[in-house]
Amino acid sequence: xxxxxxxxxxxxxxxxxxxxxxxxxxxxxxxxxxxxxxxxxxxxxxxxxxxxxxxxxxxxxxxxxxxxxxxxxxxxxxxxxxxxxxxxxxxxxxxxxxxxxxxxxxxxxxxxxx
Amino acid sequence: xxxxxxxxxxxxxxxxxxxxxxxxxxxxxxxxxxxxxxxxxxxxxxxxxxxxxxxxxxxxxxxxxxxxxxxxxxxxxxxxxxxxxxxxxxxxxxxxxxxxxxxxxxxxx
Numbered sequence: 001x002x003x004x005x006x007x008x009x010x011x012x013x014x015x016x017x018x019x020x021x022x023x024x025x026x027x028x029x030x031x032x033x034x035x036x037x038x039x040x041x042x043x044x045x046x047x048x049x050x051x052x053x054x055x056x057x058x059x060x061x062x063x064x065x066x067x068x069x070x071x072x073x074x075x076x077x078x079x080x081x082x083x084x085x086x087x088x089x090x091x092x093x094x095x096x097x098x099x100x101x102x103x104x105x106x107x108x109x110x111x112x113x114x
Numbered sequence: 115x116x117x118x119x120x121x122x123x124x125x126x127x128x129x130x131x132x133x134x135x136x137x138x139x140x141x142x143x144x145x146x147x148x149x150x151x152x153x154x155x156x157x158x159x160x161x162x163x164x165x166x167x168x169x170x171x172x173x174x175x176x177x178x179x180x181x182x183x184x185x186x187x188x189x190x191x192x193x194x195x196x197x198x199x200x201x202x203x204x205x206x207x208x209x210x211x212x213x214x215x216x217x218x219x220x221x222x223x
Contacts, residue, residue, distance in 0.1 A: 004156070033211070042202070043157075043213040058210070090156060101145055101206055105156035 003027070004106035006091050012112045019078040021109050023091030031094045032074035033103070034058075034066060036087040043090065049074055050096070081113045120203060120217040128222050133190045135217040137203030138183075146179055147204040148188050151216070157202065160188075193221045 007022035025032065031050050035043040035058075045058030047066040055066050063085060067075040074093075078085055088110050092103040121136045139146070145164045149157040163170045163179045163186065170177045176189040190197055200216040 035213075040215065042215040045210060048210065092157075101147065101162060102159045103149075103157075103204075103211060105158070107156045 004091060004093055004104050006089075006106040006109050008109050009107060010110050010112075012114065013078075013081050014114055015082060017078075017081050017113075019081050019111070019113075021076040021078075021089055021091075021111070023074045023076070023093075023106055024072055025074075025093040025104070026072065027093060027095075027104065028071065029093035029104070030071070030096055032068065033092040033094075034064075034074065034076045035090045035092065036060070036085075037090055037108075038087050046076065081111075083113050085111065086113045087111060120201070120214045122217060123215070124218045124220075126220045126222065127193055129193060129195055131193055133193050133197070133219055133221070135188050135201055135219070137186045137188070137214055139186075139203070139205050139212075139214075140184065141205075143181070143205045145206065146177075146186050147206075148175075148177060148186075149202045149204055149213075151200045151202065153199070160201075190219075193219075195221050195223045197221050 004025045013019050033048040034046045037043050044060050046064050047058050049055045049068040052071050065077045088108050090108045091106040094103045119138050147162045148160045151157045161172045161177050163177045174191045179186045198221045200218050202216045203214045205212045
């Protein structure tokens with residue numbers, strides 16, 4: 001059974017803190033993605049990675065960075081958390097689109113920044 | 115940016131009824147997918163239809179695609195309470211997936 005796991009389901013942080021969100025997939029997928037989901041706005045792509053040590057900005061990368069040191073792990077970093085980063089964060093993985101277009105999602109991390 | 119828009123935004127039906135939700139998108143596509151999300155959790159892939167297909171079935175799901183109108187519809191037949199969820203249409207470009215804002219479906223027992 002394919003699986004994408006995220007390190008926390010719920011997280012509460014203070015403004016200015018550095019926040020790490022971890023995502024691990026066990027499917028040997030090349031592509032990994034980080035989205036945030038906000039009411040009325042749907043899912044918005046923050047960053048994605050199509051290979052180890054490769055990263056590409058999505059639609060809303062400001063205030064975020066990512067790290068992909070190993071194929072199975074993709075980390076999202078909030079360098080200095082702000083209240084407008086309170087959101088649901090979803091990680092996903094997929095094979096290259098030439099092979100399969102299906103994305104597999106983790107359960108999400110609900111982050112509250114106070 | 116290219117984004118799908120689902121219609122209606124919210125839908126409430128009785129168990130056993132059919133539910134239809136629609137999606138419009140802006141640019142040419144190779145395929146269109148539908149995903150389901152239960153109460154603030156991760157998304158699950160339901161079905162994919164390619165641009166050269168007009169209709170596709172999977173169990174109680176029926177998807178249609180009209181590339182001339184840049185629209186798709188998802189029909190859930192004989193709905194169940196467990197179908198209560200948000201449904202998203204997704205189109206894809208190079209590496210990227212574009213999500214609509216979703217339709218919230220509530221199936222009343």
